[in-house]
Amino acid sequence: MKHSDDLRHLAECASCRQRFAENVVPFDAARRRERALNFAAAAARLESERGETADIVARQLRDTPQDEWPRLAESKALRNNAALEQISEEVRRRLERNPTQALAVANLAAAIAETISASAYPPLVVAQIRSTALRDRANALRHLGRLDEAYDAIETAESRLNEFPAAVHDRATIWLVKAMILAQLDHFPEAEQMINAASVIFADVNDSTRFVQAGVVHGNLLARQQRYAEAENIFRDLLTVAASSGDGETQARLHNNLGYCYVNLDDCTRANIHFSQSIAKFTDLGSASEVARTERGAGVVLIGKGQYEAGCGHLRQARAAFTKLQMPEEAGLCALRIIEALVERGETGEARDVADTIIDEFTAAMLDKRAIDAVVRLRKSLDADGATAEAVRTVHAFVESLALDETPAS
Amino acid sequence: MFASPAFHPSQEIQAPIAPPCEADDLEFGELYEGNLSLLVAIAVRKFQVPEVDAEALAHEVFLSYLKRKNEIRQLHPWLIGAICHACRYFWRQNGRRTDQLDQELAMLRPDPDSINIFDLLPSQLAVREVLDALPPRYARILRMRYYEGYTIREIADDLGVTAKYTQKLVGKCLRMAEQMYNAAPARKKT
Secondary structure, eight states: OOOOSOHHHHHHOHHHHHHHHTTOOOSOHHHHHHHHHHHHHHHHHHHHHHHHHTTHHHHHHHHSOGGGGGGGGGOGGGSSHHHHHHHHHHHHHHHTTOHHHHHHHHHHHHHHHHHSOTTSSOHHHHHHHHHHHHHHHHHHHHHTTOHHHHHHHHHHHHHTTTTOTTOHHHHHHHHHHHHHHHHHTTOHHHHHHHHHHHHHHHHHTTOHHHHHHHHHHHHHHHHHTTOHHHHHHHHHHHHHHHHHTTOHHHHHHHHHHHHHHHHHTTOHHHHHHHHHHHHHHHHHHTOHHHHHHHHHHHHHHHHHTTOHHHHHHHHHHHHHHHHHTTOHHHHHHHHHHHHHHHHHTTOHHHHHHHHHHHHHHHHHTTOOHHHHHHHHHHHHHHHTTOOOHHHHHHHHHHHHHHHHHTSOOO | OTTOTTSOOOOOSSOOOOOOOTTTTSOHHHHHHHHHHHHHHIIIIIHOOOHHHHHHHHHHHHHHHHHHGGGOSOHHHHHHHHHHHHHHHHHHHHHHHOOOOOHHHHHHSOOHHHHHHHHHSSOHHHHHHHHHHSOHHHHHHHIIIIISOOOHHHHHHHHTSOHHHHHHHHHHHHHHHHHHHHHOHHHHHO
16 A cells, blocks of 8 residues: 555545644644533533434324424424434435425424524534524425425525535535525526535545435436436446445436436337346335336336337336235326327227226225226227327326325325 | 436435444544544645634534534545535635735835835746745735735734734745745846
């Protein structure tokens, strides 16, 4: 090993760190002592709070009706860093499944964080607490599509850290959320700039998880701009990183994204290979619902590119997987996609059969009558040879919206 | 089409994975004492941050570690990465706070030492050339004094040293600049 003062080498070599740090005379011994004590006290407090808080947040959220959550901000047990860390985790858990509820939890966190005593922790820690709560709020708003509010919230989150150059990691995480918001607002160059800045920091602090997350966001951003070749490059590089860290879930997602890139680069052979690898990885991980979603996504995108056989094959697999998971609405939505493809190809006879199956399944599962009626009307227009692909898409959108409305509140 | 429901975005921000960090077994005090000098040394030597600010930055890096310790997998790369970016941010902030000297005001109230330096050096270009060749700390002091119009007292506050020592420091920087100027072979001929 070649010894040097190179920062990467210093990170790895204890003897070089020791040599490099020698002869740095403390500027003021008393101040240094005071800071060490300040640090130790803050560390002890944060650790003891973490030890005492257990699962208090999950319990209080469970035991309190959602419309009364705002009053939990007064609860003394929740007014500390450890509880706020748990609240942040509760927000994260709800983001995909129930963003409205995630926002309610994030609002609670923001209310606590903003009113927590400024003297409770060192100023930097208070700033981190507040910016994290606001970042979670921004993320929940982003999931709800309230992008202007999300942007305001993330700007405020960032401003909370302005005074603290050392809040490096927190700032980079905020930039990543900001980049996602900017991307959704179609501000692509600014979003790309943010992602690049965040990625450099994640790489430098050795946070490979977020480095990959930032890369995936970057790849998605490029794909949204139809820069598929560049996106494919990024996903491919990330796949190597995810494989070396043994992160199976990320590998599965990356294979799926590569599949999309190849479809759009008109390389359906490679697309199918990556979709299959994604499905295999999710299967290995036991994520049956992700397998089904990946199959469905692959089917939709392949049909969109005119690959009817391959696309319908994936949709049938997805439909079977959703049925096995006892998710009749999702299975029905896959079937509607198949009907759409069949109608586009003029194969109305088979489309009728599939519609009959959906009606039977929806009826057996006692789903919303409006969904059943919509499919029945579609079936009738298929009989009359009046159904168009557009009409099928309308029914699909309607059934999907009913399914979303019925997402459980907790 | 690309953003169809099955396109997989990244997993949500916040890494819940918290493999044990190598610092877990260390006492916090030990962690602080054992690494403070390293971080201060990096800030001072690699980024020319004044000692007093370097110590404050290093302290903040440790505090920010406390909130994130459960997601940090390797302590030293994290600490070193954090202090480097903290220093960069410090200079960006510091740069923004530097008010440019009003040129008209400078003409009306010239600093006696400024006049001297331009008398000694044939052109502003040459001054810049010499400044670029000086060690970063010396160049910074001269820039603050002669380009940005800082008073000796202000420079002293910035460096965290006394005004008297700053006066000596500025003299030393000027002498070194003059030596470098004279040592340049092309200029000796003129």
